[in-house]
Amino acid sequence: MKNFSKITLSVLIAASASLASCSNDDDKPVEKATIYERLGGSAMVSDPDNSGQMIEKGRLSFRKVVNSTIGLIVADIQSNASGNLQAHFAPLLAETGNTQATNIAKLSDNLTDFFSFNTGGTNAVNTYSGLNMVAAHDPAKNPRMGTKASSADYTKFEGYVGAAANKNGVASNTELYTDIVAVLESLRTPIVQK
Numbered sequence: 184m185k186n187f188s189k190i191t192l193s194v195l196i197a198a199s200a201s202l203a204s205c206s207n208d209d210d211k212p213v214e215k216a217t218i219y220e221r222l223g224g225s226a227m228v229s230d231p232d233n234s235g236q237m238i239e240k241g242r243l244s245f246r247k248v249v250n251s252t253i254g255l256i257v258a259d260i261q262s263n264a265s266g267n268l269q270a271h272f273a274p275l276l277a278e279t280g281n282t283q284a285t286n287i288a289k290l291s292d293n294l295t296d297f298f299s300f301n302t303g304g305t306n307a308v309n310t311y312s313g314l315n316m317v318a319a320h321d322p323a324k325n326p327r328m329g330t331k332a333s334s335a336d337y338t339k340f341e342g343y344v345g346a347a348a349n350k351n352g353v354a355s356n357t358e359l360y361t362d363i364v365a366v367l368e369s370l371r372t373p374i375v376q377k
């Protein structure tokens with residue numbers, strides 16, 4: 184993992200492990216569970232998409248949110264509305280057949296690793312091996328990024344992640360949702376490059 188991801192990681196771990204105001208009987212501060220733990224953590228459950236396989240529940244939660252987000256982005260691109268995200272994903276859209284399917288599956292997996300690992304899912308299954316967030320979103324360094332993202336693009340993208348979280352059982356008026364949005368906001372600066 185490159186430098187920026189490490190910095191992001193320490194920020195996120197600090198944020199998700201921040202101390203709650205209440206104390207336990209021994210008067211020790213009670214640590215707030217990480218986002219990953221609150222999404223199910225490392226408890227093993229059967230994987231609904233891969234029969235006979237098990238998956239960490241936290242990872243499964245993130246995978247569902249990531250795949251719903253990808254669905255919303257595809258719908259955005261297909262809408263042809265002005266300001267849509269098409270230009271950013273043009274290299275991916277230009278691919279066809281198996282190549283496109285494989286790369287979208289890989290993107291889904293990388294996003295699932297990224298969110299899981301950076302919110303407290305630190306078992307090896309969640310190890311992120313993609314580019315750091317600056318390089319991933321710089322077309323000069325990642326030819327799969329069609330054009331740089333603006334702050335407005337970012338806000339839109341974040342809205343899709345929020346809607347995807349809603350769809351998968353995380354309501355907007357919950358502390359969990361607010362904590363997820365805080366993590367997303369911490370990534371605005373490296374990802375927005377225009």
Ligand code: HEM
Nearest residue numbers: 271272290293294297313314319327328332336337340367
């Ligand atoms: C919540 C904010 C975001 C996060 C956490 C995020 C995360 C990621 C990650 C982990 C990758 C994979 C990098 C790799 O495989 O090496 C990626 C790639 C990419 N991202 Fe983002 N991203 C975010 C926002 C955005 C925005 C706002 C746009 C454009 C509007 C965007 C467009 C892309 C594109 C086009 C790629 C390349 C796809 C590919 O390599 O298959 N991302 N992003």
